[in-house]
Every structure is written in C-alpha cells, then in structure tokens.
Amino acid sequence: MNLKIALLGGDGIGPEVLAQSVKCLQAVEETFNHHFTYTEGLIGAVAMDKYGSPLPKQTIDLCKASDAILFGTIGTLKYDDNPSARVRPEQGLLQLRRELQLFTNIRPVKIFPTLINKSPLKKHVIFGTDFVIYRELTGGIYFGEKKLSEDGTQASDLCEYSEKEISRITHLAFKAAKNRRKKLTLVDKANVLETSRLWRKVVTRISESYPEVQLDFLFVDNAAMKMMLDPNDFDVILTDNMFGDILSDQGSAICGSKGLLPSASIGNEHAMFEPFHGSYPQAAGKNIANPVASILSTAMMLSHFGLHEESLAVVIAVDKSMKKHVVTRDLNASSKYGTTQVGDFIAGNIIDSD
Amino acid sequence: MNLKIALLGGDGIGPEVLAQSVKCLQAVEETFNHHFTYTEGLIGAVAMDKYGSPLPKQTIDLCKASDAILFGTIGTLKYDDNPSARVRPEQGLLQLRRELQLFTNIRPVKIFPTLINKSPLKKHVIFGTDFVIYRELTGGIYFGEKKLSEDGTQASDLCEYSEKEISRITHLAFKAAKNRRKKLTLVDKANVLETSRLWRKVVTRISESYPEVQLDFLFVDNAAMKMMLDPNDFDVILTDNMFGDILSDQGSAICGSKGLLPSASIGNEHAMFEPFHGSYPQAAGKNIANPVASILSTAMMLSHFGLHEESLAVVIAVDKSMKKHVVTRDLNASSKYGTTQVGDFIAGNIIDSD
Ligand SMILES: [Mg+2]
Ligand SMILES: [Mg+2]
Secondary structure (H helix, E strand, C coil), X not given: CEEEEEEEEECCCHHHHHHHHHHHHHHHHHHHCCEEEEEECCCCHHHHHHHCCCCCHHHHHHHXXXXXXXXXXXXXXXXXXXXXXXXXXXXXXXXXXXXXXXXXXXXXXXCCHHHHHHCCECHHHHCCCEEEEEEECCCCCCCCCEEECCCXXXXXXXXXXXXXHHHHHHHHHHHHHHCCCCEEEEEECCCCCHHHHHHHHHHHHHHCCCCCCEEEEEEHHHHHHHHHHCHHHCCEEEECHHHHHHHHHHHHHHCCCXXXXXXXXXXXXXXXXXXXXCCCHHHCCCCCCCCHHHHHHHHHHHHHCCCHHHHHHHHHHHHHHHHCCCCCCCCCCCCCCCHHHHHHHHHHHHHHCC | CEEEEEEEEECCCHHHHHHHHHHHHHHHHXXXXXXXEEXXXXXXXXXXXXXXXXCCHHHHHHHHCCCEEEEEECCCHHHHCCCCXXXXXXXXXXXXXXXXXXXXXXXXXXXXXXXXXXXXXXXXXXXXXXXXXXXXXXXXXXXXXXXXXXXXXXXXXXXXXXXXXXXXXXXXXXXXXXXXXXXXXXXXXXXXXXXXXXXXXXXXXXXXXXXXXXXXXXXXXXXXXHHHHCHHHCCEEEECHHHHHHHHHHHHHHCCCCCCCXXXXXXXXXXXXXXXXXXXXXXXXXXXXXXHHHHHHHHHHHHHCCCHHHHHHHHHHHHHHHHCCXXXXXXXXXCCCCXXXXXXXXXXXXXXCC
16 A cells, blocks of 8 residues: 655654654554655644744645654743743644644554553553543634633633534544444533534434443543543543543553553544653653554554555554563663664564564 | 531431431530531422422521521432432532532541551552542532523533632641641543633632642543542542532442541631532432431531531541441441441440440
8 A cells, every 4th residue: 555644753753663663654554565654744842933923834735645654742941831822832733633633633642561560550541441531622622712801811722613513523533433343422511502502412313323332421520430430340431532542541541651641633634643641751762652543543544544464563663662571761761772773673673473 | 516407308218317416416405515407498390290390498597596507418319310300409409508608528548447458449559548528519511501402302411610610728728738748649530621721720729728738630531530449549629519529439339338528618707517428319218328428528517617626526426336246238248237336326425436
C-alpha cells in the first residue's frame, strides 16, 4: 500500500517521539513491502515563532493532501504561563481538528499486563480494564464564542451542540460498541446542562438502531468516581469535548504512565493519530520521553487503513520491549534506555518478527 | 449557644441521614449545654410533588431566618431519566445556593486511617492525603443562560465569570491555605477558556496579598490525572463550579466510600452543611445509607460557629464507630448495623465522651 503521511511534530517532546514512530513505520514498510512517504509540517509554538501563527496555511494544505497525519504534541511553558497571550499554540491543534472536521477522538484505555503494577489503582480494581472513550472533538465549549469585557472584569465561554454534531459521533460509538462488549455509556450533566439534555435525547433516539447495544447514562461527576472505583465496568464511553478531555486524561492515569496510550482523531475525510500525553516541555531534548504512545498511535493508523497484520506487528514489538524491560525511565527509574533506544528496539523487532 | 437550624432533608436517603445528624446535635446540646432549634423545610422532588416547585418560597424564608442549614440530598430517578422534564429537583439546590449567595463550597478530602484499605488507590499513593477543594458554587456554566432552538436541534449553555465572583472565593481559599500547608493550586483550562484566563489573572493578583502561600496552576485534565497519581501533593485546590463538581466527586472516590465526606457551602451571610454524596434513591428507606458524611457535616457546622471542642467530639465519636466496626454495609458487607444504629452509636459516644 502507498500512503502519504504528514508529520506534525509540534512542541516539547513531540518531534522526538514522532521520530521513533517513523522508524517503526519504515520497519513496517520494509517488512511488509509498503511504500509510505513522509512530509513534515509546522504547528504550535514552533509555528508561532516562525510564521506568527500556530497553524500556517501550508500545514493545512499538507494535511489535506495527505492520507493520514501523525501528530506529536503541542504547548510550551512560555505560552502556558502567560494568561494575557491572545494567540496560543493549542489553538493550532484545535483549528486543525476543526479544519479537517476530525469530530471524533478515540482513546482506548487498556492496561498492559506487564505493567499492571504501575497502576496507582489496586490490582483487583484495575484488572481487566479495557474501555474506549469516544470524545466529540470539534464542538462544545472549547470552540464556542469567547468574550472578555472591555474593562477585563467579565469573561464568558459558550458551549453549543447541534443534533448533527452529536449524531455523527454517536453512530461511530455505537458501531464500536457492537464490535466490543456491547455496552455504551453516555457521560453528560443532563441534570443541569441544556446541551447534555440534547445529547441524551439524540443518543437515546439513535440507540433504537442498535438494539444489541445496551445504553446507559452517567453524570460526569459520577463517571469520574466510577473510573476510580470500577473502571473495568466501562466498555464504550461517549461524551462531549470537555468531559472527554477530563475523563480521557483520568483514564490515562489508570495505566500508571502517561506515555503509553495512543489516540485517533477521525473525520469523514481525514484521520490523525497522536499520543494521548502532553508536550512535557521540561523533558524535551533529553532523550527521556516515552515513545510508546506515539508508536502505538501508528498501530491505530495501520488498522484504520485495514493493515491489521502490520498493526499487530507493532503492538507485539511494543509488548516485547516491555517484557524485555527495554523501556524509558518513567517505567523503570534505573533504565539505561532513552527515547531513541526504545524506538530502535521496537523498530528492530518489527523487522525480526517477519 | 443558641442556634436556629433549618433541616432540609430533600430526596432519596437525605431525610434518613439527616435524622442521624440531628441525633448527634441533640447529644452535643445535652453534653455541652447548648440550645438548638430545628425546623424542617421541603426542597427537591418532594417539594415539586407537593408544591409544584423544587424550592418553595417558605423554604427560602425559613433558610434566611436560620443561623445554619443542614441539607440532605436531592434528586430522584423519576426526574433524572426524563430528559424532557423542564423543571428539575436539582434546580432547588442550585436556586437556594444562589438565593443565599452561598458562593463557596468547601470539600475536605481526608482519608480515615482505619479506612485506608477501602481506597481503590494503593496505600503508598493515598497515604497522607489531606486536601480541601474550594469550589465556586453560584457562577459558571451551571447558572449561565441555557437555550434550546425551537426545532429542538440546537442547544447551548453559557459559562460566565466576573472578577468579583472569582475574588471573593479566592480570598477564602488563600486564608485556608495560610492555616494549612500553605499551598494553593488553581485548577482551570486557561489554554482554551476565556473564563479560565480571567480566573488566572485575578488569582495571580490576589496572591500578592498572601506571600506566604505558594500558588501554582494546573489544567483540569492534568488535575484529574494527578488526583490519581499523586493526591497527597495537594493542599488547597481552588476551582470553578463545574471543574469543582467533577474533581470533588473524584476526590471522594479516593476515600473508597461515597458516604464519608462532608461539605460546607458558605456565603457572607448564610452557611449550609451537607454530605458530599448523592441521593441514592435506590437505597432510600432501607436503613442502609451511611450517615457519616451527614454527621461530619454537623462537625463542620459546629466549627463554623467557633464550637471547636464540640466539633472534635463529633469527629472522635465517628472515628470510634469505625474503630469498633459500627458501620453501615458500604464499609463492611457483613455489617449488622443500619443507618439508625450507626447514628445511635455515634450520638451515644458524644454524650459518653463528656
Ligand atoms: Mg487533555
Ligand atoms: Mg457532583
């Protein structure tokens, strides 16, 4: 298969972990006889510094002309700690998601058996946890109108949702549930929010087309509790943009390392794959960042294009790196392996698996 | 001391657990020679069923004429599962908080040493956890304008904050931090939300008046992670209404039982005390609800009026109930004690402590 892949490393540790993903994809090309091309584009603080915009037009054009986008991470301390900055690196990612209409963020939360001891949760609580969060990604309060009064004493953010926005992600989530344990939990705050009540109404109506899937409802505060007390009871979680942001980060903490989980952002025409974690600018350039989440996001990409055997080869190579303790220091404080060594090991094992 | 106390039992298990609190306060009266009067008022679904409103005028009047309000819980399945209901029991509580200008919700999260094994978190993660959440309670998206388009396909909720709203709770939180471990964490989403950026600006300015307190910032998704990975690092968390709702429920799950944690809602003129947990309508009337959170909220009330010795007597009696295993079934599945028996034991030990 030929694939045109856009590489957007972004800020912080993004470029380093993405470089390991490319190594792994090159190993896949070699092993399975595919041909992928890679073109780099700028986004985030690095794009602001160079072009004055967190999402330059040439980056948008590149993404639109690509089959898939591999994304690193975004955000730097320089902009985070400056509340008066009006243009922010994160806007690059938000704009890109909206521009490409990547309306669904998919975040699997599954614990690696070899790493169950890394979880902050007790073994009997975390055991068997395997769920996936479908987070709406282009609507809600992150994109609604923002206002600051002229005297700077009054601010507002508008949360909006339409039936159409809710409907398209809901179908994807129900289809996923059908192929899993057939349970879908809508997380909302329908006892207080009008948008949540619209979600409940639309999702309830759509559920009639998926009679084999059990639908239940959970308020977001209860969901945050349940993720601590009973995470293995979840199968597919469907929720809005902001609730999904909070819950998927809480979900990643379940696994004990922020560096392990991949994610996909899917639209009708484009697809982007990225690690779950942030840009950890403090770790940038030190060869200590864990590349596994980024590498596993390439496995999600390969699956997305139907390359299931190739995807599995990547996952198996990652699993082997854990079993052989070829991991970064976040997983083993005394590890001698850095970002590039872990990437080399995993890529090497993709080739050897042939 | 003479105190006029309004009792709002509300829905579900609220009235049952509140009855145990009254027993304990009567024990305090007897032991320490105070005189409290108790007047009941209706709120929530029970008020809707009787008066057609979740917050009848006579309840507001009662609360305004009282020194303190002891609140039970609110919400029933009947209304939760009906997304088309326009008037909801929870509106009673939201309205009351706004009517009395109870702008600060205070939620201590502290693990009872006897119950550390109940936590879903590993012992080394949870050990030493002792923080308090200051949640803004009368502003933000829960109170902003709600809209539903005429054809029912578009909904919105508005999140608004003013400098004044942020400022008054911020001072309370800094004062609390000064008397604790001198650390305040503002939780927001300032990389995306305009309201969060206003919070950051106002809190940063106010921090200059509290130089002994260390201020840091955390995005809400990172806070949800940290509460799982590193909860004992928090001291005082300051946050807005919705983030506080989610994080304080996540915080309660840390303790392993939803029935243990009290809370206070404070304004300039009124003060309300209530358990942290929900109305669990499934448990109502079965004498199985844990009354400890409600009883500990009376301890917060006693402290609020400067009755520190009395407050401590309540806490010590609760601690004794745990050490003697006089607990409800949520803490010990084979327990033979119900709600009223636990209430009797704790009240009895307040008297005996004299
Ligand atoms: Mg996040
Ligand atoms: Mg709550």
